[in-house]
Amino acid sequence: MENSSVRVFKFGGASVKSAEGVKKLVNILNDQNDSLVVVVSAMGKTTRLLERMLKGYIDGNNAFWQDFDELKRFHLSIIENLFCVKDNSCKPKVDKLLGDLETMLRGKPKDDYNYCYDQLVCYGELLSTAIIADYAKSVRLDSQYVDIRGVLQSDETYREGNIDFNASRLLSNKTFIFKHESPRIYITQGFIAGTSKGTTITLGREGSDYTAAILANLLNAKDVTIWKDVEGVLNADPRTFANTIKLSRVSFKEAIEMAYCGAQIIHPKTIKPLENKSIKLFVKSFLKPHAEGTLVYQCDSAIDYPPMLIKKSNQVLISLTPLDFSFVIEDCLSKIFATLYKYRVKANLIQSSAISFSICVDNEEHFLPGAIDELNRNFEVRYNKNLELLTIRHYTNETIIEHTKDKNIYLEQKTRSTVRLVLDNQQ
Template sequence: MKPIRVFKFGGASVKSAGAIRNLANIVKRFSAENLVIVVSAMAKTTNALEEVLMHWMNADLTAMNTKLKEIKQFHLNEALDLVEGDSNHLLIAELQTLFNQLETQFGQAPTKGYDFHYDQVVSFGELFSTRIVSHYLNFIGIANTLVDARRCLRSDTSYREGVIDESTSRLLCQREFDFSSANIFLTQGFIAGTEVGTTTTLGREGSDYTAAILANLLDAQDVTIWKDVAGVLSADPKIFSNAVKLNIVSYQEAIELAYCGAQIIHPKTIKPIQNKKIPLYVKSFMEPDAQGTIIAHSDTPVKLPPVLVLKRNQVLITLSPRDFSFVIEDCLSKIFALLYKHRIKVNMVHNSAINFTVCVDNDKLRLGDALEEMKHEFAVRYNSNLELLTIRHYTPEIIGDFIGNRVVYLQQRTRSTARFVMDAS
C-alpha cells in the first residue's frame, strides 16, 4: 500500500468559498496519493457557536436565534457558491438536516453543565465545514470519502478536553479508513465520540491534535498543517515586527513552544508524532510550493534565534496558608488538586516558605469557582489583565528590548528560557 499522508486545513483555509477552492487546488496536486484530510470549522464559526451557546444558557432566545440565523445563512451562501447555485444539491439538504439537529437541542432548557453542552453545540462547526468541503471536492471530480471523526476517535467524557482511548481508536480507524476502497478520506478536526454516543471536543484549536493522533494510529508517512503563515515563526508577526521563519524545529523545541503558548501548533500535537518519529510540516496554503517549516527528530541541537511567545489575559494568583504553615508537600497537593478539579491551565509557578504563586489563563467560567474554593483554606490575592512573555534562547539585549520599563510581577530564567509576568501593554 502507498504511504498515508495527513493534511490538516485550519479555519482560515476554509473561511469562504474562495478559500475552499484554494484548498481543492492543493488537494488536487496530491490526489493520486493516500490522503487523510482533517478540516476545522470555517473561520469564526467556533466563536459564533460559543456565542449561541451562551445566549441559550442565559435563556436569551432572541439573541440566540439571531446569531444562529447568521451562522446558517453564511454556510448556506458559501455552499451554494461552491455548487454553482444549485439549491437542490444534496449538500444543501445535508446542511439543512444538520441545522435542524442543532436547533432541536435548543428546543428545551439546558439540563447539564456548560462543558457538556459546549461539545454538543460547538462541534457542529466541523460538521458543517466537512460536509461542504467533501461535497465540493466530489463536485469537481476529486473523489473522497467523508468519515465522521466521532466514529473513529473514541474519547472519555472529559467534555471540552476529551482524552483519546488510543487502543480502541486504532481499531476504529483501521475500519473507517479503508484504503483498499478509496484513497482520499476527509474528516473533522477537534471532535471525538464517547462510548455512550455523546460528542467531545479535544481542546480549543484541537484540529492539529486530531491530525497528529490520526497519523500515529494509521502509521502515516508525514503530517502537513496548512496555515496562513509561511511556517513556524520566531514570534507572532501581528505582535512582533521582526519575526523570522524557522526552517527546522526539533520535537523538543516544538513542544516547549506549544507549552509556552505558541499558537502555531496545539500543545498535544507533538507527542503522537514524536512517538513514531513522523515529521510534521507547517506550510502556507497561499504558497504551497514554499519550503515552510519541518518539525522532526534531530540528533544534534538546532541553533535558533530568540523565539518570543506572548500569552495575554493572564491572572497571577498568590495563595498563603491561613495558619502561617509552610508551603510544603501537603499544602502543595491540596493546591494542585484544586487546580486540577477546576481544570485551570497553569502556565508558571513559584513558591516561597509561606506563599504559592501561579500564573493561569483567565478562564472566567472556571476560575471564579476555583478562587472561591481556594478561599476556604488560603488567603488569596490576585492580579488580572496581565501578560506572560516567554523568550526562548534569550539574550540580555532581547530582554531589554521587550521588557523595558514595564512592571514585572514575576520572572523566571533557566539556561534557555526567560519568562516574565507583567502588566498588559
C-alpha cells in the same frame, strides 16, 4: 511500520473561511498523488461564534439567536458561492445540521457545562466538512466523507477527551481503506471524537492538529502537513510581534517546549503521537503551497534558534498565603493543585516562597471564580487581572529589555534557555 502511501493533511479555519479557500483546498488535494486523510477545522471564526452562542444559551440570554442567524448566513453564503443552484445536494445536509443545532438550542441546557460545550461547538466541524466533502465530490475529486466520531473513541472527559488508541486503531484501519477500488482521499473532522455512549467529545481548544497526529499514528502515515495562513513555524506570532523569522527546521523537543509555553502554531498534544513513530510534521502555507515551509522532526543535533517569543494574554496572577502563616509545604500544595484540578484551571506558571504561592492562569471566566472561592477557605487570596505571560526561549538580554520596556514585571523566572515574565498588559 510506515505506510509510505498515506499522508495526513490538516487545514485550519483560516484556510476555509470562504468559498475561495475551499476551492484552494481542493486544488491542493488535486495536486497530490498520494493517498490522503484530510482533517478540517471549523470555517473561519465559527468556533468563537459557537462559544458565544453557548454562553447565551447557558445564561438564558436569547440574544444568542442573532449569533445563530449569523452562523446560518455565513455557511449558506459559502454554499451559494460553491455550488450551482440546480445541482446543490449540499444545502439539505447543511440545513439538517442547522436544524439539529436549533432543536438543541430550544431545549433546556444540561447542568454539565463541559458536556454542553462539546455537543454544541462540534457543529463547526460538522458543517465545514459537510460542505467541503460535497464540493470535492462535485468537482469529481476521488474522495469520501467520514464522520470521525465513529472512528476516534474517547472517554467522557468532556472538552479534554482522552483517546482510546487501541479501539481507535481498529476502527481507523476498518474505515480508512486504501486499495485500488477505494477512494484516494478521505475528508473528516478535526477537534472532535465520539464516546461509547454515542455522544460527541472535543479534544481541547485548537485540537484539529492533535486529530491529524492521532490519525497519522494509527495509520502509520508517511508524514503530516498542517496548512496555515503563515509560511511555516515563525519565531513569534506576526499578529503580535514585528520582524518575525521563519524557521526551516524545528526539533520535536523545541516544538513541545513552544506549545507548552502557549505557542498557537501547533497544538500542545500534537507532537507525542508523531514522535512515538518518528513521523515528520510539515507546517506550510496554503497560500503558497509549493513554498518550503517548516519541517518539525526528531533531531538529535543542535539547531541554532533565534529568540522565540510567545505571549499569552488575558492572564490572572493569583497569590496565596496560608491563613495561619504556616509554610507552603506539601500539604498546602496538595490542596492548591486539587482545587485547580477540580475546576480544570491550568497553571501556566508557578512560583513559591516560604509562606506564599503564586500561580499564573488563563482568565477562564466559567471556572476560575469557583476555584478562587474554594481557595479562599484555606488561604488569603489576592489576584491581578489583565496581565500577559511572555515567554522568550533562546533569549538575549537585549530581547528581554526590548519587550519589557515601560512594563511592570509581576513575576519572573529564568533558566539558561528560557525566561518567563508576567507583565501588565499595557502596549
